[in-house]
Amino acid sequence: MITLAVDCMGGDHGPRVTLAACRQFLDSHSDAQLLLVGRAESLQSFAHPRATVVGASEVVGMDDPVEVALRKKKDSSMRVAIQQVKDGIAQAAVSAGNTGALMAVSRYLLKTLEGIDRPAIATQMPNEKGGATTVLDLGANVDCTPEHLLQFAVMGTALVSALNESASGGEPSVGLLNIGEEAIKGNETIKRAGELLRAAGEAKALNFYGNVEGNDIYKGPVDIVVCDGFVGNVALKASEGVASMIVGGLKSEFKRNIFTKFAAIMAYPVLSALMKRMDHRRYNGAALLGLRGLVFKSHGSADAIAFEHALNRAYDAARNNLLDRVRARIATAAPLLVPAVAAPAAGTTGSPE
Amino acid sequence: MITLAVDCMGGDHGPRVTLAACRQFLDSHSDAQLLLVGRAESLQSFAHPRATVVGASEVVGMDDPVEVALRKKKDSSMRVAIQQVKDGIAQAAVSAGNTGALMAVSRYLLKTLEGIDRPAIATQMPNEKGGATTVLDLGANVDCTPEHLLQFAVMGTALVSALNESASGGEPSVGLLNIGEEAIKGNETIKRAGELLRAAGEAKALNFYGNVEGNDIYKGPVDIVVCDGFVGNVALKASEGVASMIVGGLKSEFKRNIFTKFAAIMAYPVLSALMKRMDHRRYNGAALLGLRGLVFKSHGSADAIAFEHALNRAYDAARNNLLDRVRARIATAAPLLVPAVAAPAAGTTGSPE
Structure with missing residues (x-):
């Protein structure tokens, strides 16, 4: 039996969305049980033999500073859900609460x-x-060192292996996000990270492909793209921006007049097939990797379908022992990780080659 | 009369595309003349009273390393075109050659x-x-300091002012690309850059809006988005990747069967109106800013329509005295720029606040 702790209060919509998703999830996973964490009065209407309400009197707001989540709201649904993982009662926690707070509380x-x-x-x-490309980091870390990027590669490999998502079927491939064609290819951090990853590849600790560029996230030559959290966050949000501009543009063009409205009706099955294929809800559920417990983050604005996907991912990760796999990967890569970390910091301001 | 020096040999297609674009450009700009730079035998068939061939025996290849462009191919069409600007014969140079080489030769x-x-x-x-959002830097610089980002803001403001592209009609607004919602908002460089930009805004040296996120490039709250070249390059390429995935997806869905092909015919006018609105060719022509002369870079894969847009931009910049405007802006901002640059470097590894 897999047990997930669900922060039912988090996200933009709270229990209305999270409970609907929990219902769907329980119906399709007969070997799962849920701990519904939050205010009892909001959750007690939910009756299911494999669901238990765990009371938590506070809620971390989407705009709450990290300090509030960490130091003030000690009985928040987010924190209590993660505590279930720490106490070994649940194998994974899922929350749609704010990212900064979730990372800080999970880490603490x-x-x-x-x-x-x-x-x-x-x-x-x-x-x-x-298929899908797994990208990390998405914003937990800014100013990453080359050693951090190597650690991300190791953790990403464990994640994709656990969720069986390598497009090639073999050892998942890792690309280092870099810039091309320009005079100086990458900064000093990236150059040094490339050396570390190449060494890890040669030692068979991971399957390093080489450098990739921003568009390769969507072209898909590699299973995993590793980058600094600042860069990853900007790339992800820029991508969302373009996609929403195109979709918005399509809608407004189709609404222009009676003829275009008719065209929209004709094109509807085609457009909806495309939207389904690229539906971001199918990709909801980011993993917080590198912790002594599994935590998954849903998009704050997730609807029930999207939140259910986040639950599915947490379930798959727990079922496939993601935590053990990450630990094993780190153990394998340890000879590479340890000296690298112990060596004098190859900072971002290193001397030119 | 505005004179542009055109590297006719650069880009993926060379004279076939560049000459066709030059013809169109001359037809629509009666007060412009062109210096067609390249191999005489490739260009001599082009006859126009306002076009002159300037011989250059070599061509910088799209894959040539910077050193080759700088030190070996001293009679390249790229270099000779830029030399026309240096010698005061042309007001601006345009090339579709490789970015790294173009930047290095221009700078040299x-x-x-x-x-x-x-x-x-x-x-x-x-x-x-x-409208359009102007983004800089796109990859000329990696590891930017806060002072560099301030300089970009000043130059970007001059560019948008010169090309009269402020959406608001007033002083163009500047946003600093950052990440949101996460625990640590931005790295030390970005925090310090935010302080410099805020000070510049208070001193009326520019119109600073505040932080923006990746999706704001496409939402358009500001005229100018300032970022490190590594981040800008990744954001741009990730955006291209998403757009091409969506367009590719649309095409393949519409080709699926006889019904979807019929739907495509019905939807064609709508889709082509959208494509026209978002046609990346309309945005071709990146400015190399901060040099003592105007240089514009066309996408290497540009077709004649796209290359003509790059020529148009160079013409507009020359006509509107972009160079003088940049100089004047820098002079206004000098009190802010100079002490900042002279101060001990606030590097990327500064102490926590």
């Missing part, structure tokens, strides 16, 4: 795994090959 | 303006408001 309660300096946020993006 | 021949440490590449992206 669960601590990072040995060999990992900083946890990372990993998510999936659909790619042209019809 | 023209030198940077006083007060500017590093030139930047600025381009326009279409936004939801039906």
